[in-house]
Amino acid sequence: MVILNRVSKTFGKIKALDEVTFQVNEGELFGVIGPDGAGKTTLFRILATLLLPTEGHATIKKHDVVQDFGVLRKITGYMPGQFSLYPDLTVEENLEFYARVFRTRVEDNYSLIRDIFTYLEPFRKRRAGNLSGGMKQKLALSCALIHRPEILLLDEPTTGVDPVSRAEFWGLLHNLQKQGLTILVSTPYMDEAAHCNRIALLRQGRILGVNTPKGLQEEYSLHLWGLKGERPALLLPLLRQLPAEFRVYAAGQEVRVACRERNGIEKIKALLETSEKWDHIQISLVQPDVEDCFIALMQENNELQYK
Amino acid sequence: MRTLFYIIQKEFIQIFRDRLMPRIIIGVPLLQMLVLAYAATFEVKDTRLVVADLSLSEDSRQLIAHFEGSRFFKVVAVFPDYKEAEHLLLKGKAHQILVIPADFAGASHRGEVPRVQILTDAVDALAAGVRTGYALQVIESFGKNISPKVTSIPNDGLQFKELFWYNPSLNYQTYMVPGILAHLVTILGMFLSALNIVKEKERGTIEQINVTPVKKYQFIAGKLLPFWLLALFDLAFGLLLAKFIFQLPMLGSIPLLFFTASLYLVVVLSFGLIISTLAETQQQAMFIAWFFAIVFLMLSGLFTPIDSMPIWAKVFNYFNPVAYFIKALRMILLKGSGIKELWSLLCILAIYAIASLSFATRWYRKTSS
Known part of the structure; x- marks a missing residue:
């Protein structure tokens, strides 16, 4: 459905995308996950035919994003990260306008947006600029869907939206997927990866890995321990004294330590026994989540680069 | 065609929903006509005249009385x-000095030509010229009064009769x-169009429009036509x-x-759109538009005749193009020139x-590199 082949984009001296290669299958909900500045928006703008890649090729349904932009603009629905509808037009007027410029009518494709529009119904006559963040996202999604595209490109649709609206939004995406849409979505939130069929981890313009969220966790080859205590802030500098093969980082209220060796826990325990004030620390073996995988891949990648 | 219609419809909704826009469209012409037409005039009224009367004679008093009688002069001191x-x-309390020399009185009786001196504050060169002209008129009429012989034009059969065509008074x-x-x-056309596309850029709305199948020419036409109609309305x-006024x-x-105006507006609006595609923010667009508007308008013959440039x-x-348009307007309105002229x-x-329309269309890009 979507094929990216060594797509690179440079802005002056900055390499925003570095030989990005992956494929998205038909009907998939595919996530591009990475921190701010990873190149997500650049990638989506190239796919949306708004930006020309410096090198490489990208096709959507065998249509090249550079040559066949005319066809692609009809079959893709793009929702930019920044709210881009007319703030001085009402909800209804925005929807009507985008339907019209795509040469269709709201009624014709209403079935596709019915779910979403039920949320917006009470605000039909309100100007788009006066909607809440969550409602703006829903309106933007409706407008991106109004011409019944075959593929949806959603650039950080959940950034800056409250947790309830985020959950609702993912629910809407699952429903759309059931209707046969292929969806490409980017997000900086690692915990949202679980909603996707497959994810690509993006950092500094490079793909660190492409896998299912589960596969990614299974691929995780390190042993991972979580340490809980009263003062995690003090724990972190202590654990940083561990040898270089240990990776130590904070995750929420925990400090996590990853290591290749199973018996690494002995060294951790030895370190904690140096002082009585660490007596209360609880150590447990934990299952890696997507963030742990991201950190592990990131460090592997760094090591590769230095070699 | 249908797409174009919907874009124009959208523009009009936005224009009339804006709180300022309708007021600008009605207010600007009113203000410009009333303020500029009354204020921008070359008539120099109330010249403050100070007299240095060294003669202190009956003749000099008569001359001063002539100045006092003129509606253009106000004699502030003698x-x-x-x-x-x-x-x-020097203090700026007076615009002009009339110096009447001591030998002024009786000069004509002695067979001499009486002389006076006019000194004018020429910081405002234009006004100074006009004031000197008025002063000469007053002196001339005075000269005719005291002695029919003293006139600047020799009265030997050759007579002038001035006739001003197209603007007789x-x-x-x-x-x-x-x-x-x-x-x-x-001003209206250039600014409205210059600020418009930039506004879409600033708000990010152009991203969403660019991924639609809207054609370049449809987008440009959709932006031009509403302002074209508004400017013609104005x-x-x-x-x-x-x-009526x-x-x-x-x-x-x-x-x-x-x-003529329709043609001219295409030039102005396209120019505004070119600025709009080049600028990234409304502030930049505003500065560029101002710069060009000032240069083109100042040199266009609006305030000062092109012949004296x-x-x-x-x-x-x-x-x-502004110069051509002003010329055309004056020709049509004042001379009644027709299509032949x-x-x-x-x-x-x-x-x-x-040319400008094709430039504007060419420079607007839906995809950036």
């Missing part, structure tokens, strides 16, 4: 010496108002004001005038219109 009069000029407003109308549509409004003569054909400015005006002017405007 001094028996020159120094104090000059002091007033030399009414300054008649000359200015068509120019102000041109100024009005230029021209009509301005013409009505000119007719200033009794501006309208000798020529009004449809021809609107046809230096060569380079005259050459510049061959490329200045305007033919070449219209051709030039049409060439400009086509």
Whole structure:
């Protein structure tokens, strides 16, 4: 459905995308996950035919994003990260306008947006600029869907939206997927990866890995321990004294330590026994989540680069 | 065609939903016509005159009385010496000094030509010229009074009779108002269009439009047409004001005038759109638009006649669409020129219109590299 082949984009001296290669299958909900500045928006703008890649090729349904932009603009629905509808037009007027410029009518494709529009119904006559963040996202999604595209490109649709609206939004995406849409979505939130069929981890313009969220966790080859205590802030500098093969980082209220060796826990325990004030620390073996995988891949990648 | 209609519809909804826009569209022509047409006049009233009367004679008093009788002059002081009069000029309390020398009285009886001196504060060169002219008129009429022999033009059979065509009373407003109308549509058209696409860029709305199948020409036309109609509406409004407030003569054909304006507006609006595609923010667009508007308007012959400009400015005006439009407006309104006389002017405007429109379309890009 979507094929990216060594797509690179440079802005002056900055390499925003570095030989990005992956494929998205038909009907998939595919996530591009990475921190701010990873190149997500650049990638989506190239796919949306708004930006020309410096090198490489990208096709959507065998249509090249550079040559066949005319066809692609009809079959893709793009929702930019920044709210881009007319703030001085009402909800209804925005929807009507985008339907019209795509040469269709709201009624014709209403079935596709019915779910979403039920949320917006009470605000039909309100100007788009006066909607809440969550409602703006829903309106933007409706407008991106109004011409019944075959593929949806959603650039950080959940950034800056409250947790309830985020959950609702993912629910809407699952429903759309059931209707046969292929969806490409980017997000900086690692915990949202679980909603996707497959994810690509993006950092500094490079793909660190492409896998299912589960596969990614299974691929995780390190042993991972979580340490809980009263003062995690003090724990972190202590654990940083561990040898270089240990990776130590904070995750929420925990400090996590990853290591290749199973018996690494002995060294951790030895370190904690140096002082009585660490007596209360609880150590447990934990299952890696997507963030742990991201950190592990990131460090592997760094090591590769230095070699 | 349908797509174009929906884009235009959207623009109009936005224009009339804006709180300021409708007021600008009605307020700007009103203000410009009333303020500029009354204020921008070359008539110099109330010249403050100070007299250094060294003669202190019956003749000198008569001359001063002549100045006092003129509606253009106000004699603020009469001094028996020159120094104090000059002091007033320096302080800016007076515009002009009339120096009447001690030998003024009886000069004509002695067979001499009486002499006086006029000193004018020429910081404002234009006003100084006008004031000196008025002063000379007063002195001349005085000269005729005291001695029919003393006149500047020798009275030997050759007679002049001046006739001013197209503006017989030399009414300054008649000359200015068509120019102000041109100024009005230029400013309005250029700024509205220059700020429009930039606004879409700033708000990010252009991203969403660019991924739609809207064609470039549809987008540009959708942006041009609403402002084109608004500017023509304002021209009509301005013409009505000119007719009823200033009794501006309208000798020529009004449809021809609107046809000329339509062509000219394509140039102005395209120019605004070019600025709009180049600028990234409304602030940048505003500065660029101001810069060009000022240069083109100042050199266009709106305020000062092109004939009195230096060569380079005259050459510049061959490329200045504003100059052509102002000329055309004055020709149609004041002289009643028809299509025969305007033919070449219209051709030039049409060439400009086509060139600038294709530039505007070319420069607007939906995809960036």
